[in-house]
Amino acid sequence: DAGVIQSPRHEVTEMGQEVTLRCKPISGHNSLFWYRQTMMRGLELLIYFNNNVPIDDSGMPEDRFSAKMPNASFSTLKIQPSEPRDSAVYFCASSSDIRFYEQYFGPGTRLTVT
Amino acid sequence: GEDVEQSLFLSVREGDSSVINCTYTDSSSTYLYWYKQEPGAGLQLLTYIFSNMDMKQDQRLTVLLNKKDKHLSLRIADTQTGDSAIYFCAESSNTGKLIFGQGTTLQVKP
Numbered sequence: 001d002a003g004v005i006q007s008p009r010h011e012v013t014e015m016g017q018e019v020t021l022r023c024k025p026i027s028g029h030n031s032l033f034w035y036r037q038t039m040m041r042g043l044e045l046l047i048y049f050n051n052n053v054p055i056d057d058s059g060m061p062e063d064r065f066s067a068k069m070p071n072a073s074f075s076t077l078k079i080q081p082s083e084p085r086d087s088a089v090y091f092c093a094s095s096s097d098i099r100f101y102e103q104y105f106g107p108g109t110r111l112t113v114t
Numbered sequence: 115g116e117d118v119e120q121s122l123f124l125s126v127r128e129g130d131s132s133v134i135n136c137t138y139t140d141s142s143s144t145y146l147y148w149y150k151q152e153p154g155a156g157l158q159l160l161t162y163i164f165s166n167m168d169m170k171q172d173q174r175l176t177v178l179l180n181k182k183d184k185h186l187s188l189r190i191a192d193t194q195t196g197d198s199a200i201y202f203c204a205e206s207s208n209t210g211k212l213i214f215g216q217g218t219t220l221q222v223k224p
Contacts (some may be wrong), residue, residue, distance in 0.1 A: 005158075031210060043202065043214040056211060091156055099208040101145045101213075105156040 002026070004106035006092050012112045018080040020110045024073055025094030032066055032078050032102060033093040049075065050097075056082075082113045115160040116140040118215035120203050125221040130191040134218045136203030139184065146179060147212070148188045151200045160188075160201075190220075198222045 005024040013019050025032045032049040047057040049069045060067070064083070068073040080085055088112050093103040117139045121215045128133045138146070144165050149157040163170045163177045163186075176189040190197055201214040 033210075033212075035212075042216045043212075045211055045213075048211065056209070093157075095210060101147075101162060101206065102159060102212065103212060104159060105149075107156045 004092055004094055004104055006090075006106040006109050008109060009107065010112075012114065013082055014114055015083055016081045017113075018078065019082045019086075019111060019113075021077040021090050021092075021111070023075045023077070023092030023106060025092070026104055026109070027073070029094035029096045029104075030072065031095045031097065031100060031103075032069060032075050033095075034103075035091040035093065037089045037108070039089075039092060042107070046077070046090075056057045079111075084112075084113045087111055087113050115204065116213045118142075118203055118205055120201075120215035120218045122216065123219050123221070125223065126193050128193060128195055128222055128224050130193055132188075132193045132197070132220055132222075134188045134190075134201050134220065136186040136188075136204075136215055137184055138203070138213075138215075140205060140207070140213070141209055142186070142207050143184075144208055144211045145206050146177075146186050147202075147204040147206070148175075149175065149202040149204060149214075151202065151217070153199075157202065160195065193220075193222050195222045195224060 035044040052069045067077045080081045089108045091108045093105045095103045117190045147162040148160045178187045200217040204212045
C-alpha cells in the first residue's frame, strides 16, 4: 500500500514566483495535514482538512499561503508570491477517522526560495 | 498554550540503552507520540501511548508516561547505529492536531 505521496520532492524558485506543493493522502484516510519544518521554528501545523473541509487554518502564516482539497485523494498548498523566508521542508500527513491518532507523513517537499 | 520540550542531543554507544525525555504542558493531552526522522526523510510514527496508560512496550522500545509530572520518555534497548536519527515527541487532544517538540538528535557511536 502506497504511503502519503508528495510532489515535487525538491523545488527551487525565485522570490515572487508562485509555488504549488501537492499531496496524495493514503487511500481511505479522510484527514489531511500540512506541516512546515524549519530550523528556527521546528515542526508547525499549517492547516488540516477533514473530509475535504478545512477545519483549522490558524497556522497558515499569512494570505500568501492557501490550501485546497478538491477531493479525497488530492490536496495542494500554494504560496503566492513566495519569499526567501518560506524556505523550509513542507510535509503532508494523513489519518483515518477511526484511528485519527495515527498520522502518517509523506517524504516532504524541500522548498528553497532565492 | 501547548508546549512540548525535549533535550536537543543525546550520544550513546552501540549496545547501550538510550533514554529520550520529553515534557509537555497541556493537561488535556490525550495521546502522546514518538516520531523518528532520518536525514532527508519524513517522519516515521514509532509508537504512541494513550494518556490513561503508564507504559507501553514494543520490541526494543519502551514508552513511560508520568501524567502527574507531564513527562514522557522513550527507551531504546540495545541501541544500534541504525537508530541514529532525530526523535520527536508530540502530543494531541481528540482533534488529532499534533504539537511537536523540537526534536532530540540521537547519535550512536560504534
